[in-house]
Amino acid sequence: MAEVRSACAAAEAAFDVYRTTDTGDRAAFLERIGEEILALGDELIVTAMRESGLPRARLEGERGRTVGQLRLFAGVLRRGDWMGLRVDPVPAGETPSARADLRLRRIPLGPVAVFGASNFPLAFSTAGGDTASALAAGCPVVVKGHPAHPATGAMVADAIRKAVRASGLPSGVFANLTGPGIELGASLVTDPAIAAVGFTGSRAGGLALVKLAQAREIPIPVFAEMSSVNPVLLLPGALRARGEAIGATFVGSLTMGAGQFCTNPGLLLAIEGDGLDAFVSAASRVVSEASPQTMLTPAIHHAYEASVEALRKHGEVTALAQGPAAESASAGRAAFFSTSGKAFLADKALAHEVFGASSLLVRCADEAELRAVVAACEGQLTMTLQMDDGDTALAARLVPLLERKCGRIVVNGWPTGVEVTHAMVHGGPFPATSDGRSTSVGSLAIDRFLRPVSYQNFPPALLPAVLRDDAGLPRLVNGIPAA
Amino acid sequence: MAEVRSACAAAEAAFDVYRTTDTGDRAAFLERIGEEILALGDELIVTAMRESGLPRARLEGERGRTVGQLRLFAGVLRRGDWMGLRVDPVPAGETPSARADLRLRRIPLGPVAVFGASNFPLAFSTAGGDTASALAAGCPVVVKGHPAHPATGAMVADAIRKAVRASGLPSGVFANLTGPGIELGASLVTDPAIAAVGFTGSRAGGLALVKLAQAREIPIPVFAEMSSVNPVLLLPGALRARGEAIGATFVGSLTMGAGQFCTNPGLLLAIEGDGLDAFVSAASRVVSEASPQTMLTPAIHHAYEASVEALRKHGEVTALAQGPAAESASAGRAAFFSTSGKAFLADKALAHEVFGASSLLVRCADEAELRAVVAACEGQLTMTLQMDDGDTALAARLVPLLERKCGRIVVNGWPTGVEVTHAMVHGGPFPATSDGRSTSVGSLAIDRFLRPVSYQNFPPALLPAVLRDDAGLPRLVNGIPAA
Numbered sequence: 001m002a003e004v005r006s007a008c009a010a011a012e013a014a015f016d017v018y019r020t021t022d023t024g025d026r027a028a029f030l031e032r033i034g035e036e037i038l039a040l041g042d043e044l045i046v047t048a049m050r051e052s053g054l055p056r057a058r059l060e061g062e063r064g065r066t067v068g069q070l071r072l073f074a075g076v077l078r079r080g081d082w083m084g085l086r087v088d089p090v091p092a093g094e095t096p097s098a099r100a101d102l103r104l105r106r107i108p109l110g111p112v113a114v115f116g117a118s119n120f121p122l123a124f125s126t127a128g129g130d131t132a133s134a135l136a137a138g139c140p141v142v143v144k145g146h147p148a149h150p151a152t153g154a155m156v157a158d159a160i161r162k163a164v165r166a167s168g169l170p171s172g173v174f175a176n177l178t179g180p181g182i183e184l185g186a187s188l189v190t191d192p193a194i195a196a197v198g199f200t201g202s203r204a205g206g207l208a209l210v211k212l213a214q215a216r217e218i219p220i221p222v223f224a225e226m227s228s229v230n231p232v233l234l235l236p237g238a239l240r241a242r243g244e245a246i247g248a249t250f251v252g253s254l255t256m257g258a259g260q261f262c263t264n265p266g267l268l269l270a271i272e273g274d275g276l277d278a279f280v281s282a283a284s285r286v287v288s289e290a291s292p293q294t295m296l297t298p299a300i301h302h303a304y305e306a307s308v309e310a311l312r313k314h315g316e317v318t319a320l321a322q323g324p325a326a327e328s329a330s331a332g333r334a335a336f337f338s339t340s341g342k343a344f345l346a347d348k349a350l351a352h353e354v355f356g357a358s359s360l361l362v363r364c365a366d367e368a369e370l371r372a373v374v375a376a377c378e379g380q381l382t383m384t385l386q387m388d389d390g391d392t393a394l395a396a397r398l399v400p401l402l403e404r405k406c407g408r409i410v411v412n413g414w415p416t417g418v419e420v421t422h423a424m425v426h427g428g429p430f431p432a433t434s435d436g437r438s439t440s441v442g443s444l445a446i447d448r449f450l451r452p453v454s455y456q457n458f459p460p461a462l463l464p465a466v467l468r469d470d471a472g473l474p475r476l477v478n479g480i481p482a483a
Numbered sequence: 484m485a486e487v488r489s490a491c492a493a494a495e496a497a498f499d500v501y502r503t504t505d506t507g508d509r510a511a512f513l514e515r516i517g518e519e520i521l522a523l524g525d526e527l528i529v530t531a532m533r534e535s536g537l538p539r540a541r542l543e544g545e546r547g548r549t550v551g552q553l554r555l556f557a558g559v560l561r562r563g564d565w566m567g568l569r570v571d572p573v574p575a576g577e578t579p580s581a582r583a584d585l586r587l588r589r590i591p592l593g594p595v596a597v598f599g600a601s602n603f604p605l606a607f608s609t610a611g612g613d614t615a616s617a618l619a620a621g622c623p624v625v626v627k628g629h630p631a632h633p634a635t636g637a638m639v640a641d642a643i644r645k646a647v648r649a650s651g652l653p654s655g656v657f658a659n660l661t662g663p664g665i666e667l668g669a670s671l672v673t674d675p676a677i678a679a680v681g682f683t684g685s686r687a688g689g690l691a692l693v694k695l696a697q698a699r700e701i702p703i704p705v706f707a708e709m710s711s712v713n714p715v716l717l718l719p720g721a722l723r724a725r726g727e728a729i730g731a732t733f734v735g736s737l738t739m740g741a742g743q744f745c746t747n748p749g750l751l752l753a754i755e756g757d758g759l760d761a762f763v764s765a766a767s768r769v770v771s772e773a774s775p776q777t778m779l780t781p782a783i784h785h786a787y788e789a790s791v792e793a794l795r796k797h798g799e800v801t802a803l804a805q806g807p808a809a810e811s812a813s814a815g816r817a818a819f820f821s822t823s824g825k826a827f828l829a830d831k832a833l834a835h836e837v838f839g840a841s842s843l844l845v846r847c848a849d850e851a852e853l854r855a856v857v858a859a860c861e862g863q864l865t866m867t868l869q870m871d872d873g874d875t876a877l878a879a880r881l882v883p884l885l886e887r888k889c890g891r892i893v894v895n896g897w898p899t900g901v902e903v904t905h906a907m908v909h910g911g912p913f914p915a916t917s918d919g920r921s922t923s924v925g926s927l928a929i930d931r932f933l934r935p936v937s938y939q940n941f942p943p944a945l946l947p948a949v950l951r952d953d954a955g956l957p958r959l960v961n962g963i964p965a966a
Contacts, residue, residue, distance in 0.1 A: 016883050075962065086906040086927070100896060102906035104927070107886055109920075214697055218862070218913050221920070379701070392944055399945065400499050403590055408937040411945065413583060422962040423569040423585035425937035430701050437592075437704070437934040443962060444569070444587070444935060451920040452927060454891040454908035461875055462882065462894065474964060479558065479905040479926060481957060481964065 001187040003177060004142075010172030011111035011140035012193035018173050019108050019138035027074035029167040030136060033127060034067035036159035036166075044155050048121045051149035053294035053330075058257060062122040069129055069420045069441075073136035076443045082106070082136070083466060084452065085475030101457050103467040106450035108138035109221075110195025113188045115209070116146040116153060117200035118296050119260040125149070126156040126176060129420070129441050130198030130223075135173070137449035142175045142194070144185050148297050150178050182208070189213050189222070196449055198440065199224040200262070203353075203431055210434050223448050224434040225427070227353040228381035229266035230415040231374065235395060237388035238412075239275030246386055247282030250359075251290060251334070253414035255323075258293035258332045259357025260300070262426075263382050263415040266354055268361040271370055280361065283336060284321035290334040292326035295356065301330040304356035308335045311360065316343035317350070320361070332356050341369040345376055367394065371401060379429025379436060380406040382415035405429065407439065484670040486660060487625075493655030494594035494623035495676035501656050502591050502621035510557035512650040513619060516610060517550035519642035519649075527638050531604045534632035536777035536813075541740060545605040552612055552903045552924075556619035559926045565589070565619070566949060567935065568958035583940050586950040589933035591621035592704075593678025596671045598692070599629040599636060600683035601779050602743045608632070609639040609659060612903070612924050613681030613706070618656070620932035625658045625677070627668050631780050633661050665691070672696050672705075679932055682707040683745070683923065686836075686914055693917050706931050707917040708910070710836045711864040712749035713898040714857065718878060720871035721895075722758030729869055730765030733842075734773060734817070736897035738806075741776035741815045742840025743783070745909075746865050746898040749837055751844040754853055763844065766819060767804035773817040775809035778839065784813045787839035791818045794843065799826035800833070803844070815839050824852040828859055850877065854884060862912025862919060863889040865898035888912065890922065 021029075037044070048059045076082050086104040112134035116125035123129065126143050134141050145153035157176030164173050177184060189197055189212045197213060199206050199222065206224030213222045234246060253265050270276050295301040311317050316339050323333035334357040341364035344350050350360060364370040374383075383402045387395050395411075402409050407428030418426050424442030427433045433440075438448045460468055475482060504512075520527070531542045559565050569587040595617035599608035606612065614624050628636035640659035647656050660667060672680055672695045680696060682689050682705065689707030696705045721729060736748050753759050778784040794800050799822050806816035817840040824847035827833050833843060847853040857866075866889045870878050878894075885892050890911035901909050907925030910916045916923075921931045943951055958965060 020883070079962065081959075081964070088902075088904040088906040100893075100900075100902055102902065102904055104906040104908060110887070219917075221918075389942075392942070395945055400503070403936050404593070407935070408939060409941070410583075410939040411941050413940050417583075419571075419583055419585060421571040421585055422959055423571040423587040423937055425587060425935045427935070429934075434702075435704075439935060439937075451912075452890070452908045452910070452922060453886050454906055454922075456891060456893040457896050458892070458894050459872075459875070462878055464882075476564075476905055479562065481564070 001184060004184065004187040004191055007142045007175035007177060008111060008188070008191040008193035011142055011175065014140050014170035014172030015110055017170050018140055021169070023077045023080065025167065026136070026138065027077040029163060029169065030070045030074045030132065032163040032166055033160050034070040036162045037063065037067055037127060037156060040155055040159055044152065047155060048149060048152040051152050052121045052296055054257065059122065062120060065420060066122045066127055069123070070127070070132050072420055072443055073132050073446065076446060077136055080473040082446050083473070085466060085473055087467065087475055087477050089477070103455045103458065103463065104452050105464060105467055106452050109449050109451055110139060111193050112139040112141050112449055113194045113197045114141055114143045115185060115197070115199040115201060116143060118146050118148045118300065119257070121149040121152045122156065124200045126153045127160055129445055133445035134198065134449050137446050139195070139449050140173045142177065142188060144188055145176055145178045147178070153178065185209065186212055190216055194220060196220055197222040200440065201226070203227040206434055222434050223438050223440060225262060225440050226431055226433060228262055228428065228432045229351065229353050230263050230380055230382045230384065231267040231269055231377055232265045232384040232386060232415070233370070233398065234268060234270040234276070234279060235385060235387040235391035236271055236273050237390035238386040239270065239273065239279055241388050243275030243278035244282040247279045248286050249414065250283055251286040253416045254359050255290045255293070255334050255357045256416050258295050259334070260296055260355060261416050263418060265384070265415055266359050267351070268359060269364060269370055269373055270361065271364050271366060276363070280320060280338070287321040287323060287334045287336040290323040290357070292323055292328070292331035292333050294328060295330055295332045298330050300355060301332055304332050304354065304358070307354040308358050311337050311358070316340065316347070317360070334358070337361065338363060341365055341373050344373055351377060374398070374401055374405065377405060379432045381426060381428045381432045382406055382408045382410055384410040384413065384415050386412060407432065407436065484667060487667065487670040487674055490625045490658035490660060491594060491671070491674040491676035494625055494658065497623050497653035497655030498593055500653050501623055504652070506560045506563065508650065509619070509621065510560040512646060512652065513553045513557045513615065515646040515649055516643050517553040519645045520546065520550055520610060520639060523638055523642055527635065530638060531632060531635040534635050535604045535779055537740065542605065545603060548903060549605045549610055552606070553610070553615050555903055555926055556615050556929065559929060560619055563956040565929050566956070568949060568956055570950065570958055570960050572960070586938045586941065586946065587935055588947060588950055589935050592932050592934055593622060594676050595622040595624050595932055596677045596680045597624055597626045598668065598680070598682040598684060599626060601629050601631045601783065602740070604632040604635045605639065607683045609636045610643055612928055616928035617681065617932050620929050622678070622932050623656045625660065625671060627671055628659055628661045630661070636661060668692065669695055673699055677703060679703055680705040681923065684709070686710040689917055705917050706921055706923060708745060708923050709914055709916060711745055711911065711915045712834065712836050713746050713863055713865045713867065714750040714752055714860055715748045715867040715869060715898070716853070716881065717751060717753040717759070717762060718868060718870040718874035719754055719756050720873035721869040722753065722756065722762055724871050726758030726761035727765040730762045731769050732897065733766050734769040736899045737842050738773045738776070738817050738840045739899050741778050742817070743779055743838060744899050746901060748867070748898055749842050750834070751842060752847060752853055752856055753844065754847050754849060759846070763803060763821065770804040770806060770817045770819045773806040773840070775806055775811070775814035775816050777811060778813055778815045781813050783838060784815055787815050787837065787841070790837040791841050794820050794841070799823065799830070800843070817841070820844065821846060824848055824856050827856055834860060857881070857884050857888065860888060862915045864909060864911045864915045865889055865891045865893055867893040867896065867898050869895060890915065890919065
């Protein structure tokens with residue numbers, strides 16, 4: 001694929017120039033990308049609405065989030081702690097030969113390939129979180145845009161290229177490749193210039209990229225965010241106190257964006273007891289009234305329908321409710337099912353993600369069965385506790401189990417709505433992601449694209465400026481924080 | 484392998500107890516291990532001398548380093564920044580529903596398998612850097628001891644077990660498995676309880692473990708430190724000013740520990756010019772007088788001899804010097820070769836590691852060829868510049884290239900002698916290690932065994948104590964450092 005090679009070679013050629021830009025300039029460049037995206041005006045929103053079927057308010061919010069995360073990383077760059085600076089100077093009075101002067105900083109890995117997601121045409125696509133964090137780290141980016149929204153991607157790519165030119169950066173800092181099929185993606189991941197990969201999408205897609213990356217002559221890391229059913233544990237006190245109210249807010253989270261979120265609550269876990277039936281009937285009623293929503297692509301809609309149908313036909317699964325029949329052929333109807341803890345434990349297929357507004361309630365006999373069901377779950381992006389004060393002891397017993405299973409634990413909220421902040425983790429143990437030691441949302445996402453380098457006995461004239469004594473940046477000196 | 488399963492099951496059972504120990508108690512436990520190792524007294528040194536053939540002074544130094552790095556991690560634990568705490572509180576005046584309270588900490592991955600190295604029977608083995616950093620992170624450790632020093636490993640394992648008991652910890656926190664062959668190691672890496680692997684050894688061994696770890700139902704990270712020839716660049720000014728002196732210090736680094744260091748200077752790069760011949764003749768003279776040294780095992784000695792013989796027979800390689808004939812059959816003779824830049828670029832085999840006191844000088848025609856040779860090198864643990872003030876401009880042009888090729892750059896020193904400090908990186912791009920984003924030496928090594936978890940809207944009673952407002956630990960609050 002000539003266009004892949006050409007984009008990757010340009011990214012490689014731009015890398016040394018780009019990574020050595022002043023971090024203040026790099027911060028301004030990220031902010032400029034945000035400004036250029038805003039300058040696209042309503043045409044961007046209308047284009048994304050047309051291509052994705054998502055409503056205006058959602059896409060306007062997503063645009064705000066996209067610009068906001070570029071600004072977040074600009075702030076991170078200006079503070080400087082992302083470099084992880086460490087200095088172990090030779091103690092005064094010691095001859096230099098007694099111990100070496102050692103200084104450490106993190107440098108970017110190299111050009112990064114970013115695979116845009118279908119479900120966030122802005123915030124997880126061309127200028128999304130992977131792109132923003134890779135550019136912040138000092139890595140040129142080659143995007144493979146999602147074929148579901150090529151025009152949206154092209155507009156955003158133009159905005160980024162404008163910012164590249166306005167910032168006086170080499171054009172190889174950013175490229176946007178489009179095209180369907182897997183050949184383009186495979187060429188990109190196996191191109192020798194690519195040093196890391198960011199991906200948001202299906203498990204099959206993510207695992208295929210991981211395999212390609214591991215088989216390279218020089219293997220590279222793949223940060224693939226793949227699948228999650230985001231179990232929500234409805235604890236007994238919460239159900240007793242407000243089972244009905246929980247039912248209504250649950251369906252709000254379930255049907256948001258036609259359920260096409262990585263953090264969609266696809267699994268509910270509860271212990272049999274008071275309030276559970278009230279929850280079920282409230283949730284069922286709201287599901288049965290939920291308007292069908294256009295799904296992202298016909299293929300996604302088709303896969304959703306097939307998965308819902310499989311649950312409907314499952315001998316151990318009860319269909320509790322379904323949204324009204326849709327007028328449009330590609331509109332998804334919400335669906336709500338239940339099964340027993342025993343049946344869930346007996347059939348791994350019941351733990352699989354259904355991408356869309358479908359959720360399965362697992363009714364557990366007791367705490368032991370609830371624990372067994374949690375333990376049987378695969379690695380997740382999130383797990384959630386709906387709890388009251390009286391549930392605290394039970395929740396405290398569960399948290400150590402939940403910590404090992406996911407990247408974020410939510411109390412009395414819903415997993416949808418991933419805030420872009422410093423303390424956010426949008427990641428989790430395999431297979432939620434291919435590398436549970438990372439996040440793809442929030443400022444910590446920059447860590448994925450950096451590696452440490454140590455400089456021993458460097459004369460000040462040769463030392464990277466950020467490691468000189470007078471750099472004025474946050475760092476550890478002999479392990480102790482200092483500025 | 485029943486003993487593997489049993490050790491891993493015990494490690495898994497101990498994990499939740501161990502990871503939730505007070506970090507001050509965990510620090511004291513690490514220090515206690517150091518004390519118990521010291522309490523083994525001279526018998527440990529004598530045993531290690533017998534098994535490894537290494538001299539007393541070296542092993543006493545290695546013991547000091549082993550105890551020192553346990554103490555280093557104890558200090559890291561007490562400071563608390565290893566947890567990477569981040570708090571994004573709900574701003575005062577905002578209703579909780581406007582934005583979530585998000586708090587992040589890093590938690591340990593789970594039980595870690597550690598493969599001891601042949602060449603450091605103490606500092607990279609049973610209680611070595613991988614074990615110390617994994618235990619510090621809160622991970623139980625299952626060691627596969629190197630078969631070259633089973634008695635040394637057993638003594639150190641006893642010391643660790645004593646510290647486990649004295650600290651009131653579950654016995655599953657530590658296990659030491661011994662046995663030759665690869666079956667034991669394969670069982671360990673594929674055991675479902677194991678969450679990460681630390682390895683120091685050959686490239687073939689490391690890559691085999693990586694493959695096993697990636698093929699698991701739940702893949703796990705492998706931190707394998709594998710091979711490096713540690714290129715040393717002799718810049719023209721330094722050669723002119725002190726070519727002869729550099730020759731002598733070079734051989735000191737080359738022959739240290741019979742050359743059996745990961746950071747042994749196996750490759751020298753120079754541009755033809757004044758001083759190079761003085762360097763060559765000085766280095767050749769010292770090599771020809773270097774006493775043969777017993778190598779770690781007969782197999783290692785045999786492989787060394789075969790590699791040296793292959794260089795000797797290579798049509799484009801000149802044998803410059805060889806150490807005196809050895810009296811003992813397993814003693815290694817130092818060897819020094821040279822070749823041209825052109826020949827080096829034409830034959831990848833010349834870049835391969837020779838484990839032992841052999842080094843190859845590549846004579847480059849000019850700066851362009853020097854750069855080409857550096858670019859042709861694989862990822863390395865270290866690269867070194869021998870330079871004078873007059874070389875600064877050339878060095879500054881080279882550093883961006885060296886940064887991309889290695890984990891540590893040394894100026895006017897030698898790569899051997901890896902200090903255990905906060906700013907040390909003992910790591911580097913593939914194939915120096917399997918994951919260039921990490922270090923196996925120094926306090927940053929703890930990062931390998933941690934992953935971030937985010938806690939959203941947790942009531943204080945349920946929040947991990949270290950994330951409460953009154954925890955008094957170093958953390959970022961809305962991205963800004965605070966204590």
